[in-house]
Amino acid sequence: MKFSPETYRIPDEAMKPFIDAKELWEYLERPKPSSAQVRKIIGKSLDKQRLSLAETADLLNADDPELIEAIKAGARTLKERIYGNRIVLFAPLYIGNKCVNNCTYCGFRTSNKDQQRTTLSDAQITREVEALEDNGQKRLILVYGEHPEYDADFIAHTVKTVYKVKKGNGEIRRVNINAAPLDVEGFRKVKHAGIGTYQVFQETYHPESYARYHPSGPKHDFNWRLTSLDRAMEGGIDDLGIGALFGLYDWRYEVLALIRHTNHFEAVYNIGPHTISFPRIKSAAGVDVSDEYLVDDADFLRLIAILRLAVPYTGMILTAREPVAVRKEAMRYGVSQIDGGTKLELGSYSRSKNALQNLNREQFEINDPRSLNEIIDELLEDGYLPSFCTGCYRVGRTGEHFMEFSVPGFIKRYCTPNAMLTLSEYLLDYAPEDTAQKGWKVIENNLAGIEDKKVGKEVRRRLERIRNGERDLFF
Ligand code: SAM
Numbered sequence: 001m002k003f004s005p006e007t008y009r010i011p012d013e014a015m016k017p018f019i020d021a022k023e024l025w026e027y028l029e030r031p032k033p034s035s036a037q038v039r040k041i042i043g044k045s046l047d048k049q050r051l052s053l054a055e056t057a058d059l060l061n062a063d064d065p066e067l068i069e070a071i072k073a074g075a076r077t078l079k080e081r082i083y084g085n086r087i088v089l090f091a092p093l094y095i096g097n098k099c100v101n102n103c104t105y106c107g108f109r110t111s112n113k114d115q116q117r118t119t120l121s122d123a124q125i126t127r128e129v130e131a132l133e134d135n136g137q138k139r140l141i142l143v144y145g146e147h148p149e150y151d152a153d154f155i156a157h158t159v160k161t162v163y164k165v166k167k168g169n170g171e172i173r174r175v176n177i178n179a180a181p182l183d184v185e186g187f188r189k190v191k192h193a194g195i196g197t198y199q200v201f202q203e204t205y206h207p208e209s210y211a212r213y214h215p216s217g218p219k220h221d222f223n224w225r226l227t228s229l230d231r232a233m234e235g236g237i238d239d240l241g242i243g244a245l246f247g248l249y250d251w252r253y254e255v256l257a258l259i260r261h262t263n264h265f266e267a268v269y270n271i272g273p274h275t276i277s278f279p280r281i282k283s284a285a286g287v288d289v290s291d292e293y294l295v296d297d298a299d300f301l302r303l304i305a306i307l308r309l310a311v312p313y314t315g316m317i318l319t320a321r322e323p324v325a326v327r328k329e330a331m332r333y334g335v336s337q338i339d340g341g342t343k344l345e346l347g348s349y350s351r352s353k354n355a356l357q358n359l360n361r362e363q364f365e366i367n368d369p370r371s372l373n374e375i376i377d378e379l380l381e382d383g384y385l386p387s388f389c390t391g392c393y394r395v396g397r398t399g400e401h402f403m404e405f406s407v408p409g410f411i412k413r414y415c416t417p418n419a420m421l422t423l424s425e426y427l428l429d430y431a432p433e434d435t436a437q438k439g440w441k442v443i444e445n446n447l448a449g450i451e452d453k454k455v456g457k458e459v460r461r462r463l464e465r466i467r468n469g470e471r472d473l474f475f
């Protein structure tokens with residue numbers, strides 16, 4: 001049966017618990033794989049086939065340094081083959097930090113009485129979005145605590161408010177949200193407000209640990225959160241982002257659970273999640289997370305490489321929680337989206353001064369405080385193609401449609417040309433002269449690499465139209 005978000009109803013079997021800790025541990029406790037087995041699994045992935053749970057567990061269990069290197073090399077090759085050199089940029093915009101939950105790792109938890117609570121008014125949202133547009137941003141993710149004030153109507157209203165803000169050539173073309181789980185009706189409302197991706201992280205997929213880290217509030221309910229993306233599907237949102245917060249429980253278990261969650265989507269809806277996130281715990285006001293499960297940089301890069309191999313077609317997001325060097329390295333293994341110019345303090349994008357972080361006004365510490373332009377500049381120097389593309393979502397290439405097209409040819413036909421077009425807008429409207437020079441060179445190099453002459457000619461024509469003042473041209 002063809003999936004149609006408007007008519008879809010969740011089949012009963014989808015609502016059966018699909019995360020079974022015992023089952024996942026059984027996979028992880030299998031004997032270590034041989035070198036030949038690991039290389040065969042990497043080969044399967046390089047053939048762009050999804051890996052099974054057992055195969056992913058084998059990669060997680062391969063801890064011989066030589067095999068870890070082989071896994072990382074495989075992820076690098078796959079990234080180059082599928083995603084090329086394109087990196088999509090976005091920024092988070094915190095709308096409100098009131099919260100009724102008590103997540104022990106989060107600065108916004110209700111028991112943290114030192115946290116200054118703010119909800120942006122429409123006027124403040126407008127000011128923030130204008131400042132973000134002035135920097136060249138085109139894609140935002142709105143972030144909310146969980147609070148009765150932040151219901152579906154409120155979220156929908158803030159999304160619409162953001163879309164309305166246009167300054168000069170600036171506009172936000174895609175608004176994603178990271179918000180607490182809603183019911184089906186609530187998801188329908190935010191879908192109609194025009195959201196792109198609905199993102200929610202399970203934090204930890206280990207039920208007992210989950211209960212400990214979320215001692216009270218609606219978030220205490222593991223299954224309500226786990227099934228939120230199924231309700232989002234029923235509400236018509238087929239563009240979903242999953243994630244786990246690394247540092248709460250065994251990282252190998254969490255990776256396997258993310259793959260299990262992905263399998264659930266593919267089995268029930270015939271589409272996978274659009275993105276996977278893998279934030280690591282960072283310092284936050286009054287937070288004391290036990291270091292038993294903290295993930296070091298080496299394991300972190302290893303897990304990114306394994307995720308890349310396990311789900312070759314899913315976007316992978318890495319945020320400014322991570323320091324510059326880790327972000328740089330992670331991009332080689334398959335990260336396809338990063339944030340730039342990130343500020344977490346509510347209302348701080350429109351303040352001109354770049355103040356130091358104050359954790360009594362923010363959720364956690366960030367470690368890449370660079371401006372959007374500094375990040376773009378470095379991406380260009382490293383040969384990446386920074387992109388603000390929002391094409392697919394705007395012509396309806398999401399969900400199953402996106403999956404059908406998710407082949408390297410698709411990236412060549414749509415993503416790379418759209419990356420060049422959106423980068424050219426940035427270079428003309430926002431970049432300082434030296435960044436612009438680097439950017440046009442990167443665009444020229446990428447134009448030269450387009451194999452299909454007809455596509456190349458059309459991209460050149462559109463770049464010329466953008467130089468002549470047109471905006472928002474996409475394939
Ligand atoms: N309140 C919503 C919820 O819980 O789903 C929105 C999420 S919160 C504003 C965004 C994400 O930040 C959380 O899902 C969590 O994974 C992450 N987070 C919370 N505390 C963190 C910390 N100390 N370090 C890094 N990430 C953290």
Ligand code: SF4
Nearest residue numbers: 099101103106109145
């Ligand atoms: Fe609230 Fe989300 Fe922070 Fe938990 S992670 S305390 S729900 S803002």
